[in-house]
Amino acid sequence: MKDRLEQLKAKQLTQDDDSDEVEIAIDNTAFMDEFFSEIEETRLNIDKISEHVEEAKKLYSIILSAPIPEPKTKDDLEQLTAEIKKRANSVRNKLKSMERHIEEDEVRSVADLRIRKSQHSVLSRKFVEVMTKYNEAQVDFRERSKGRIQRQLEITGKKTTDEELEEMLESGNPAIFTSGIIDSQISKQALSEIEGRHKDIVKLESSIKELHDMFMDIAMLVENQPLQMDPRLAFLILLPPQWCHHFSTTDASTATPFSILKPFMTQGTNQLPTEAMQRETYDSTEQGGGQGRRTGGTETQLVRKMV
Structure with missing residues (x-):
């Protein structure tokens, strides 16, 4: 028992002294699977919002270029605005x-927490x-x-x-625009556009107000919580979340995107391996507590066996 205690103490001292090693371990549990699923779902939603914003900008330009915009164009914009708000x-x-x-x-x-906080912050x-x-697109549309x-x-x-x-x-009262206008054909056309633009602005301002509180809520969250990430591992956030399952520990002093992905690259190609090849790779590592060690040049990596 005493010998075992001494071994544990020695192991702890060794781990404490290894200050250059940054652990980025993620247990392959249902909890982390759910977390990465949420990350991916949220990322896709943000990407979709970005696409909708670009579509809205195009519709803004179409509406501004036409004296009397087509009702369908305005309906499309209204539906797009509602979808952006929902997402x-x-x-x-x-x-x-x-x-x-x-x-x-x-x-x-600490490793799990670091990656979760970093993903959330990004x-x-x-x-x-x-x-x-x-x-900015809404404000520009309003001004134009x-x-x-x-x-x-x-x-x-x-x-x-x-x-x-x-x-x-x-004032919200379009009648203010019409008072004293001469009754002529050109004035009627101008009046029709004035009233239409006024309605557009009223709807737009309503949308801006609805999104304001939500926007400020998240903006304050970002402002008050700076990005918490080891700068040597920042590139990991650019990888698909599912690939984080493959990492256990990495020598951070030599970590690069290539060195991280190198063990998962197929020989002679620059393609990531298939799921079957990944399993074969992990199964071929040394058996020992579900982990295998790989060494190559100055790289030392521990990879967790997929289950």
């Missing part, structure tokens, strides 16, 4: 849920970046719509300053 709320709620679980689960290994920042672009209204008012003989136009928009 954005889903992402916000998921990120908040992840944050709570991370705070409640400090008992897990996704939060990406979400804020996408929503910032959306907000306001410019169209101002030009149409000039056509009808009404000169307005930016301040006066803002007061008119804030």
Whole structure:
């Protein structure tokens, strides 16, 4: 018993002295599987929002280029706006849920915690970046719509300053735009566009207000929680989450994207191995507590056997 105790103490001292080794172990448990599934789902949702934002920008341009936009174009924009709002709320709620679980689960290994916090931080920042672009597109659309209204008012003989136009928009009453307009064909066309642009701005401002609180919630989260990650391991966040299952420990002093992925590359190609090949690779390692050691040049890696 005494000899065993001495062995354990010696092993602990050895581990404490190895300050250059950064552990990035993830237990292949149902819990971590669920976490990476949530990460991937959230990432896909953010990517989809980004696609929708680009589509919305195109629709904004179409609406601005037409004196009287097609009803279908406006309907498409309205549906797209609702979809962005729905997905954005889903992402916000998921990120908040992840944050709570991370705070409640400090008992897990430092390595697990580090990667979970890093993944969460990266996704939060990406979400804020996408929503910032959306907000910028909305504000630009509002300003350009306001410019169209101002030009149409000039056509009808009404000169307005930016301040006066803002007061008119804030009143929410399109009748303010029509008072005193001469009854002529060109004025009627201008009036129709003015009223249409006014409605567009009212809807847009409603959308901006609905997203504001949600956006600020996540923006504050990102501002108050700086990225927590060993800089030598930052590149791991760029890898697909499922590949994190393959890593147990890595010599961080020599870690590079290539050295991490090298054991999983097929000979003579630059393609990642298939699931069957991955299993064969792990099964061929030394058997010892479900782990096998690989050495190559200055690299030393421990890889956990897939189960």
